[in-house]
Amino acid sequence: MIFTFEHMNIDRVPGHVNRKWALKPFDIRDLKRVMSDWQEKLEGHGWNALYLENHDQPRVISRWGNDTCYRKECAKAYATVLHGMKGTPYVYQGEEIGMVNASYELDEYEDVEVKNALLELVEREKTISREEFKGAVWNKSRDNARTPMQWTDGENGGFTSGTPWFKVNPRYKEINVEEALEDRDSVFYYYQKLIRLRHEEDILTEGSYRLLLPEDESLFVYQREYNGKRWMVAANLTEASVSAGRLEGILYPGYRVILQNEPELMKDGAIQPFEAFIVEEQLSSAGEIS
Numbered sequence: 001m002i003f004t005f006e007h008m009n010i011d012r013v014p015g016h017v018n019r020k021w022a023l024k025p026f027d028i029r030d031l032k033r034v035m036s037d038w039q040e041k042l043e044g045h046g047w048n049a050l051y052l053e054n055h056d057q058p059r060v061i062s063r064w065g066n067d068t069c070y071r072k073e074c075a076k077a078y079a080t081v082l083h084g085m086k087g088t089p090y091v092y093q094g095e096e097i098g099m100v101n102a103s104y105e106l107d108e109y110e111d112v113e114v115k116n117a118l119l120e121l122v123e124r125e126k127t128i129s130r131e132e133f134k135g136a137v138w139n140k141s142r143d144n145a146r147t148p149m150q151w152t153d154g155e156n157g158g159f160t161s162g163t164p165w166f167k168v169n170p171r172y173k174e175i176n177v178e179e180a181l182e183d184r185d186s187v188f189y190y191y192q193k194l195i196r197l198r199h200e201e202d203i204l205t206e207g208s209y210r211l212l213l214p215e216d217e218s219l220f221v222y223q224r225e226y227n228g229k230r231w232m233v234a235a236n237l238t239e240a241s242v243s244a245g246r247l248e249g250i251l252y253p254g255y256r257v258i259l260q261n262e263p264e265l266m267k268d269g270a271i272q273p274f275e276a277f278i279v280e281e282q283l284s285s286a287g288e289i290s
Helices: 028-041 071-083 112-124 130-140 177-182 187-200 202-206
Strands: 208-212 219-226 229-236 256-260 276-281
Touching: 028 208, 028 219, 071 187, 071 229, 071 276, 112 130, 177 187, 187 202, 187 256, 202 219, 202 229
Parallel strands: none
Antiparallel strands: 208 219, 219 229, 229 276, 256 276
């Protein structure tokens, strides 16, 4: 598989002396461009490794989303976008329960990358202030993904009865596997639905990919099509509702809902913050919307 890193750099200032710690605002158009580019480039030539988190990347809902008011919706939205694409999705430990970044004091981090950057950029070169650097670490540090797995709301998140190598994320009492298994609407069960779809529906492994609304600043929308079947995957990756009218002309009446992360699809004519869904559009024998 082709394991790309381009999308992991869309929120940093290119060529800056402060490297990955020089942040720029997240722009969904950049994410759409990079992810879609690789979908198209590898068509018929290779196979994508699909990921948003791993041991070297922070938690996506803290990095590019909202890990407080919309934590579960946000986690489901990013999962929908990723799992609807062509390739093999990777699920990093804790991603499937919506784990978030940890905001520690700088001297509490274990990552040598943070320690070296603190010494070089903050203390010696003084190219970034300590507070600005701390904010960047809270957003981008690899240690955000390396906190112990949160199994329960008990001591050390149920990870160990001893002393863990690194501090447990302080939100373990709220975010843990035990809680996720008890909540039928949890991020965990939503991941199960997505994975089941990928096992059962050839359109997700074999279908073509086409990005829609590339310049929309809120919505990530694309089509998958295969063997007379067409699906639309859509997600609002912002904290604001947007008019469902933005889908006018590309989402036609008569669609069938495959999966959604909100109880009611596009309630009151609006796509809610971090609302995501997959729908099937009815095609005629000629391949047109009927």
